[in-house]
Structures are given as C-alpha cells and as structure tokens.
Amino acid sequence: MDVCVSIIVVTRNADFFQAGASVISDLQDALFDEVTIDSDWDVPLAAMPEPGPHYLKVRDRAMRFIKGGEDRISLHVVQAPSLPNAVDRLASVQRNRDVHHVGMAYVDYSGPYHAERSMAEIDRDLRDFYAALRERRVTAFETPSSTAVFQPQQPLPYQVHPLNFIRCVLPSDPDILRAQLLCLWMDFYELSLVNRRIRAGDRAKPTSALADLIGNFLDERTDRRWTLQYYTGSLVSSLISAFETLAEERGIPVLRGPSEHSLACGAMANWQLYEMPSVTIITSGMIDEFRGTLANLCEARARGFVICAEQKPAQWYAFQSTITPENDSREMLRARRIPYVYLDDPADLQRGVERALRLYDESLGPVFILATQQVLNVKAAEKTTAEAPSLSVPALSKPDESTLVPLVELINSGPSRLLLQPGRLRPETMRLLVSIADRAGIALVDSIIHPGTVPTHLDGAPCPNHLGTLSVYGFSDAVYRFLHRDGRIAPRDSQALIFLGDKISQVVTPFTEAKLHRQFQIAQVIDEPGLIAPFADIALVADPHEALLALESRLDVPPDLRAKRLAAIAAARDGHEDLSSCLPSLPMTPNYFFGALGRLLTDMIEREGYDFTGLYDVGRCGVSAIRNLPKTRTGFSGWYGRALMGDAYMATLALARTCPTDLLTFAGDGARALVPDILPSLLENALSSGPRRDRTISIFVLSNSGLSAINSYQERILFNRTSRQMRVLNIATPESDRDMCGYRVVTRTIDLFDREAMQRALRTRGRINLFTVNLAHNNEGDGMSLAHVNGWQQHQQARPKPMRVAREGI
Structure with missing residues (x-):
C-alpha cells in the first residue's frame, strides 16, 4: 500500500x-x-x-x-x-x-x-x-x-x-x-x-428497502405527519440508521426512550392526541417488552408499524429468537388479534410489505413486521410486475335515518337532564359538540381515560355546560349532584346518559352494569357495531362527527326545556369544596395541593391565555389531577385500557417533541418507581433534535409513600388498616438548578404550595421542572368511591342513611 x-x-x-x-x-x-x-x-x-x-x-x-x-x-x-x-x-x-x-x-x-x-x-x-x-x-x-x-x-x-x-x-x-x-x-x-474494505471518502448514505417502502407509504398517507422511534439492537442497527437518515431528510420526529415500553407509551400518546402514526423498531426477543401498552394500542386502533427483528424458524434455538421449537410469538400476536406479517425471504419483501400496508388500512392497531436479518439488510426493493395494492382511506360511517330518529327525539323532547360523555374527539368535533350542547341544554363531562376531551376552558373562557368528570374513580361532586336526589340515583324517566364514540367500558362511570341497565336511559353513538353495549336503549352506528352533523341540522329543543336543563346544570354546580381542600396541613393533602394548583392554573388560563397539555398517570394523585385541574385541551391518561402505572410518565418523552404546548405530567410515587427515569432520554432527544425553548415541561411526582388508591380501598371500603403491600419507600432528591442540553433543569421538593414560585416556574420558557410534592395519604373526597360522597367533609345536609357499598376491586 x-x-x-x-x-x-x-x-x-x-x-x-x-x-x-x-x-x-x-x-x-x-x-x-x-x-x-x-x-x-x-x-x-x-x-x-x-x-x-x-x-x-x-x-x-x-x-x-x-x-x-x-x-x-x-x-x-x-x-x-x-x-x-x-x-x-x-x-x-x-x-x-x-x-x-x-x-x-x-x-x-x-x-x-x-x-x-x-x-x-x-x-x-x-x-x-x-x-x-x-x-x-x-x-x-x-x-x-x-x-x-x-x-x-x-x-x-x-x-x-x-x-x-x-x-x-x-x-x-x-x-x-x-x-x-x-x-x-x-x-x-x-x-x-x-483494512482494505475501508476507502477514503466512502461514506455512503445508509439505505434500506424496508425503510423506503414504509416511509414513502406513511408520507403519502399522513402528509409526513408520523414519528420514528427505536431501541437499538445489532440486527436492527443498520435499518435504524437508514430510517433515521430518511426521517431527518423529511423532517420526521425521531424519538428515543429508555426502554421498548417507553416507545409504546409515546406511540400511544401521539396517536390519541394527534392521530400521528409511528414506526417503532426493536430488536430480537423484545416483543414482550411493551407490557400491556401493546393491548392499549390495539384497543385505541393506533395506526403504525412495529418492526421487530426475528430469526428463521429452521435455525436451532437461535439467540433471542421468539420463534423456536418451544415458543412462537406469532401465536401470541394471533391470540391478541394483533395484525402481523412474517418476512424471512428477501425475494418476498415487496409482497410482504404490501400485505402490511393493507393491514394498516384496516385500522386494527399497529401492524407488526417480523423480519429476519436477510430481509432487514435488503438495500433496495426489487421492481415487481405485480399489481400495486389498492390502498384507500375508508370513508366515515354516516348515520342511518331510521336509527337517528330515537336519538333526535331524546334530545329535542326528552327528559330535563341529559348528560353526555364523549370518547376521544378531534378538535373540530369537540367544538361542534360544545355548540350543540349549549343549544340543547346538555351537560358535558369527560372521563379519566380521555381527560379534557371536552376541556374546562375554550379560548381562555369556561366551557359552557361542563360539569367535570364521570368515571369509576374521580367523578366530580357536580356530576354526582346532577344524577342523584337525596343520595339516590334520580328516577329513570327524569334523566338520560349519552355516550358519544365510546364503548361504555366499566371505567367510565361509578355505576355497575346492572344499575346502568335498570336506572338510566342510555344512548350510545359508536362507529363499530360490535362495541354497542348490551344495556344501551338507543344505539346509533356512525362516526361521531357525522352523527353530530346530522343532529345539528335536526335540533329543535323548546326554549322552556332548554331553560330547565340549563337550570339543572347550574344547580349541580352550586356546591361546596370538601374540607381537606381548604386546610394547609403538613404534609399537604392531595385535595389541598390540587385545589391550590387548580386555582392558579384557572387564573393563568383566564387572565393570560395559558395553554397546556396534561399527562395523568394511574393512581390516586393522577385521578386528583384529572378531577381538580382545569384543562385547555385533550390530555393523555395512563388509565386508558389496561390502566398501566407509569405509562403517562413515560409518554412525556414523546410529547416533549411533538406537543405544541407546555406539558404538565402528574405521576404518583408508586407509578414513578415502576419505570426508568426519563430525564436522561429527554436530554438526549434534545441533543439530537434541539431543545424546545418555546415552552416548559413540568413533571410532578406526588409522593405520599404509598399506593394510595389501594390503601383507600382497604381503609374506606373494607375497613382494614394499611399493610406493607401498599408501602413505598422514597429517598429524598437533592435540589438543583443547572443548564443541560439547552434546557434549564430545576429539581425541587415542594412541602407547601407557593403560588408565586409555582407561577414563575410554569411561566419560564425553556425549563424542565422536576417537582417532588410531599403529600399525606387520606381517604376524603376526589370521587374515589361512592362511599366518599356523603362523608361529613362533603355533606351539606343532615346525616344520610347508611349506604350499602359493593366490595368491588380497584
């Protein structure tokens, strides 16, 4: 040489x-x-x-x-x-x-x-x-x-x-x-x-046939509104490099996290909030690392692709393979009804990807592509003479006139109390719903699985007809007063519940299925016939937006009926806070902290036009945040689907890049202890794509040293003392204030609510706030059970008769 x-x-x-x-x-x-x-x-x-x-x-x-x-x-x-x-x-x-x-x-x-x-x-x-x-x-x-x-x-x-x-x-x-x-x-x-294989100037752009086929498809389907996320491994490292180059050239967000599970949480949040599909790349053997979030993605019909490296079945017990003589991950995918394709022949790459694209358009959830290294290493797709797949976006289902009539009659001439709870809605659908509700006198609520679907504030002003939250936990006092008389559910003919775009799962009300069937008139609008509840009296199969458009043109609510309905909403709002939310004890109660934070946020929204997206983890404190804090837009809830602790905390990583507003994340100490620290990944993403200096990320870890939802169940429902199974040991976090990766990272412990300091922290741009909030455990308020509603701290009348409460699991 x-x-x-x-x-x-x-x-x-x-x-x-x-x-x-x-x-x-x-x-x-x-x-x-x-x-x-x-x-x-x-x-x-x-x-x-x-x-x-x-x-x-x-x-x-x-x-x-x-x-x-x-x-x-x-x-x-x-x-x-x-x-x-x-x-x-x-x-x-x-x-x-x-x-x-x-x-x-x-x-x-x-x-x-x-x-x-x-x-x-x-x-x-x-x-x-x-x-x-x-x-x-x-x-x-x-x-x-x-x-x-x-x-x-x-x-x-x-x-x-x-x-x-x-x-x-x-x-x-x-x-x-x-x-x-x-x-x-x-x-x-x-x-x-x-090394003779290395040549000067030989820095070719990494290419991949799979990356090109999937990337081009998503570009066309979404107008380049999709995300790439990955957790590396040897077999997928070259594919990741090719996808990363493609994404950077097209301005696609590239997101990382500390685990495969964190990627699933990010995919879930971006789909639910922005309908952004994702490409998630993981290596061999990691298909089970998504936890139950994989089931949540399927339940939400979240579109996207999960590319997973796999080995050939003929290889004898291949390292990290999930397809062996003893196990076959494809059986698990079939059992969970997760669409997938398995690619082990490079010659079949193009046809296999076309099958995956058809599955994507069927909207059954993320499509898994299990591919061997030989397939992953294909640099360019071979041209094929096969006919290209017919890929078309399905049309929205419109309501049938005959099934629309009962719902129209219920709204135009039905009872004097109508309460509507929507599922996930697009912003334009939400505004249409708010307009219809105001004209018809319908009370609106959200749920702990879709917080803020109907926000408490629109354009800086309180949203008309909003009563709060209706769910198995965290239901608002105003909602309780609206649906009850003297501690009992109001007569069936005096009120009706309408569920829009939701399958009426157990989590969305505090009532048993039997009570919903016997004591309520139920109307349901859903776009999948298989999701009609057996206790629905009126069922309309249609896309929610199309159904609302049809209703809007047929609204004819008499003025006196509308006035009665609005008076019932106003009367339900006329209540009092529980005592715990008024007493500044040490440690603070969740009621007090979230009451104070809620008043501050309300003031900032109404006076300054403050806008934020909330992320709410599973646990008592996540419920308290959903119930007591105002909302300016739809947030992300870990309660959706399997109710997995830690999912909302992990989803903060993805939304830190894609969310257009400030982020406020609320996680209990139990949820935080289940998953990795997200700060290193937050900062690494900032190193790669640049920090978002135009807003603030605030993460509240609510620390009461216990799994408090279970604690309340044991103490208030079963009348047992707490035990070791609910205990969490928390180690004090040192306070700090330093510049890292373009952000100001501030770590603070909060023992007392300081309104001015909190307002400064939320207003300061380009800042990551890591707040540990020390709280007491209590069993009062926050709608954690119907047994709480008539407690002495909440009740404003004479002592009620004893209630029989079903001992159901939390």
Whole structure:
C-alpha cells in the first residue's frame, strides 16, 4: 500500500503539537516514505524528549505490528488553530497532489478558547468540518477511529457518547499523552489503512428497502405527519440508521426512550392526541417488552408499524429468537388479534410489505413486521410486475335515518337532564359538540381515560355546560349532584346518559352494569357495531362527527326545556369544596395541593391565555389531577385500557417533541418507581433534535409513600388498616438548578404550595421542572368511591342513611 495521507492537528498549543511530532519521528523509518510538516511552529523531528515507560510499551507493540506488513505512507502533517483554517490548508494540499487523503484528525479543545464547548457543539463542529471537506472535494477517512478530541479535565453535568469523535481528557503527564497519541494513530492505521474494505471518502448514505417502502407509504398517507422511534439492537442497527437518515431528510420526529415500553407509551400518546402514526423498531426477543401498552394500542386502533427483528424458524434455538421449537410469538400476536406479517425471504419483501400496508388500512392497531436479518439488510426493493395494492382511506360511517330518529327525539323532547360523555374527539368535533350542547341544554363531562376531551376552558373562557368528570374513580361532586336526589340515583324517566364514540367500558362511570341497565336511559353513538353495549336503549352506528352533523341540522329543543336543563346544570354546580381542600396541613393533602394548583392554573388560563397539555398517570394523585385541574385541551391518561402505572410518565418523552404546548405530567410515587427515569432520554432527544425553548415541561411526582388508591380501598371500603403491600419507600432528591442540553433543569421538593414560585416556574420558557410534592395519604373526597360522597367533609345536609357499598376491586 502506497498512499499519501494527511494528519490534521488542530491546536494552539506548541507542546501538544510537539508530542505528536515525536510519535511521527519514531515511526518514520518503519512506516513513512516521506514526512512533511505545515505548522505555525518550526518543530524539528530530531529534538524529541526521552520516552517514558508508558510510551515505550506502546511503541514496542506498535513496531511489531507495523513490521509485519509492507505498507509505505507519504505523510503530510497540517497544523491549524481552528477547524475552518484546517479546511483551507487541506484544500491547498489537495490541489498540489495527485492522490491525497485526509486521515487522522487530532483536535485540541483543551485551551480556554474551547473549554465550555458541549459534546453536541463539538459534534456539530466536526460534522461541518467534514462536510466542508467534501464540498471542497477533499477526500477523507470518516471512520469511528479517524477523529479524536482532547478536552480539559472538568466535572460535567452529564455524560453522553459523542457521535463524531473519540473523547479524550488531556493528560498532564507528557509520557501518557505521547502513548495516547500513538494508540490513536495505530487504531486509525489498522482500521482505515490496513483494512482494505475501508476507502477514503466512502461514506455512503445508509439505505434500506424496508425503510423506503414504509416511509414513502406513511408520507403519502399522513402528509409526513408520523414519528420514528427505536431501541437499538445489532440486527436492527443498520435499518435504524437508514430510517433515521430518511426521517431527518423529511423532517420526521425521531424519538428515543429508555426502554421498548417507553416507545409504546409515546406511540400511544401521539396517536390519541394527534392521530400521528409511528414506526417503532426493536430488536430480537423484545416483543414482550411493551407490557400491556401493546393491548392499549390495539384497543385505541393506533395506526403504525412495529418492526421487530426475528430469526428463521429452521435455525436451532437461535439467540433471542421468539420463534423456536418451544415458543412462537406469532401465536401470541394471533391470540391478541394483533395484525402481523412474517418476512424471512428477501425475494418476498415487496409482497410482504404490501400485505402490511393493507393491514394498516384496516385500522386494527399497529401492524407488526417480523423480519429476519436477510430481509432487514435488503438495500433496495426489487421492481415487481405485480399489481400495486389498492390502498384507500375508508370513508366515515354516516348515520342511518331510521336509527337517528330515537336519538333526535331524546334530545329535542326528552327528559330535563341529559348528560353526555364523549370518547376521544378531534378538535373540530369537540367544538361542534360544545355548540350543540349549549343549544340543547346538555351537560358535558369527560372521563379519566380521555381527560379534557371536552376541556374546562375554550379560548381562555369556561366551557359552557361542563360539569367535570364521570368515571369509576374521580367523578366530580357536580356530576354526582346532577344524577342523584337525596343520595339516590334520580328516577329513570327524569334523566338520560349519552355516550358519544365510546364503548361504555366499566371505567367510565361509578355505576355497575346492572344499575346502568335498570336506572338510566342510555344512548350510545359508536362507529363499530360490535362495541354497542348490551344495556344501551338507543344505539346509533356512525362516526361521531357525522352523527353530530346530522343532529345539528335536526335540533329543535323548546326554549322552556332548554331553560330547565340549563337550570339543572347550574344547580349541580352550586356546591361546596370538601374540607381537606381548604386546610394547609403538613404534609399537604392531595385535595389541598390540587385545589391550590387548580386555582392558579384557572387564573393563568383566564387572565393570560395559558395553554397546556396534561399527562395523568394511574393512581390516586393522577385521578386528583384529572378531577381538580382545569384543562385547555385533550390530555393523555395512563388509565386508558389496561390502566398501566407509569405509562403517562413515560409518554412525556414523546410529547416533549411533538406537543405544541407546555406539558404538565402528574405521576404518583408508586407509578414513578415502576419505570426508568426519563430525564436522561429527554436530554438526549434534545441533543439530537434541539431543545424546545418555546415552552416548559413540568413533571410532578406526588409522593405520599404509598399506593394510595389501594390503601383507600382497604381503609374506606373494607375497613382494614394499611399493610406493607401498599408501602413505598422514597429517598429524598437533592435540589438543583443547572443548564443541560439547552434546557434549564430545576429539581425541587415542594412541602407547601407557593403560588408565586409555582407561577414563575410554569411561566419560564425553556425549563424542565422536576417537582417532588410531599403529600399525606387520606381517604376524603376526589370521587374515589361512592362511599366518599356523603362523608361529613362533603355533606351539606343532615346525616344520610347508611349506604350499602359493593366490595368491588380497584
């Protein structure tokens, strides 16, 4: 091998350059035909310090390796004070030589000029440096060992692996520095020059047939509104690189998290809030790591693709395979009714992807693509003569006139109390619903699975007819008063419940199925016939928006009936807070904290137009947040589907990039203890895509040292004392305030609610607030059970008769 290679040394330190020159001098006879130096200093190669023990050991090993080959290199050493200066000098060398490659780059950022530069900034410096070389047609080796950056020894607020360089701390011992410089050169020499597969300038863009087919399909389907998320593994690493390049070129968000489960939570949140499909890539054996969130994705009909590496079934007990003689993950997918395709033949790639695209359009949930390494490694899809699949977005189902009539009659001439609870709605559908409810006098509620579907505030003003939350837990006092008389459900003919776009699962009301059937008139609007509840008196199969449009054109509610309905709504609102929400005890009760925070947020919304998206985890405190805080838009709830603790906390990662507003996340200490810390992933995503300086992320961990929903069930329903099974041990978190990855990260412990401090924290842009809120456990208020409603703290009349409460599980 006879080549001409340049070594670039970016430094303003003559001693650093001298150390490198001494290494070149020792290798000159064994490896270099010619050595020329272009630097700011006259450094004779002969004037070298005596080698120390560290350098001697490395040099002897290097010489034995070099003498085993016959390589001769013409070396040109270029020193420059900065990377832009180096580009100019290297371009000059290129013009004066026929064959020339830029090889190893040593960058000295240990001086005061660069001491404060972050990893991300250095990565960008080097990315721009090599891009400038390509633009000037200077060929360079861009390998994992071609660039080393020396920094001063200093404490760092975080550690992160650099993308474009090897990080070295400048040693104070010259002998160790020389040994390190020689090791770096030998690593480069072995990987980039001895390895014949590596060529200068050979940095081809990673490509993948699977990435191109799926990416192009989603671009067309969503107008480039989809997300890419992944957790790496050896088999999928090349596919991820290709997908990442494709996504960055098209402006698609690329999201990461600390586990496969976190990716499922992000996919769930982005689908429920913004109908953004996702591509999720995971490696072999990880199909079960999604936890029950996979079932939630299917229940929500969340569109997207999950690409999972797999092995060939014929391979005998392949490592991490989920398809073996003893197990077959495809059976699990079939049992859960999860659509999938299995691809083990590269020749079948295109047809297999077409099957996956058809499954996507059937809206049955995320489509799994199980693919072997041979399929994942296909660079470009072969052209096929097969007819392209017919892919069309299904039309929205419109209501049938005959089934619409009973619902129209219920609204136009029905009882004086109508309460409507919607499922997930698009913003335009929500506004149409609010308008219809106001004209017809219908009370509106949301649920703990879809908080804020009907927000408490629209355009900064209270939403008309909104009564709060109706759910198995966290139902509002106003909703209770609306549906009850003297502690009992009002007569059946005096009121009706309407469920719009929801299957009326057990979680959306505190009433048993038997009570719903016997004591309520029930109307249901749903677009899937199989989801009609057996206790629905009126059932309309239609898309919610189409149903509302049909209703709007047929509204004819008499003014006196509308007035009665609005009076019933106003009377239900005329109640009192429970005492716990008024007493500033230590520790604070959940009632007090969320009451105070709710008043602050309400004031900010109505006076300043404050807008935020809430994320609510599973547990008593998540319920308290849903029930007591105002909402300006739909939030994300971990209570949806399997009610998995930790899902809302994990979903914060994805929404930190895609959400257009401030984020407020509420998780109990039990939920937080189940899942990894999301702060490192939040900051790593910010390093890659840039921080969102235009808003604030606030994470509230509500800490009462117990699984309080279960505690309340034991104490208030079963009248048992608490036990170890509900106990959580919390370790105090040190307070801090520091700049990291473009954010101001503030960690605080809250013992008393400070309105002014909280308002400042929520208003400050570009800030991540990590709040640990110390709370007491109590069993009062917050609608955790019907048994709580007539307690002495809530009741405003004479002592009621004892209630019989079913001992049902939480």
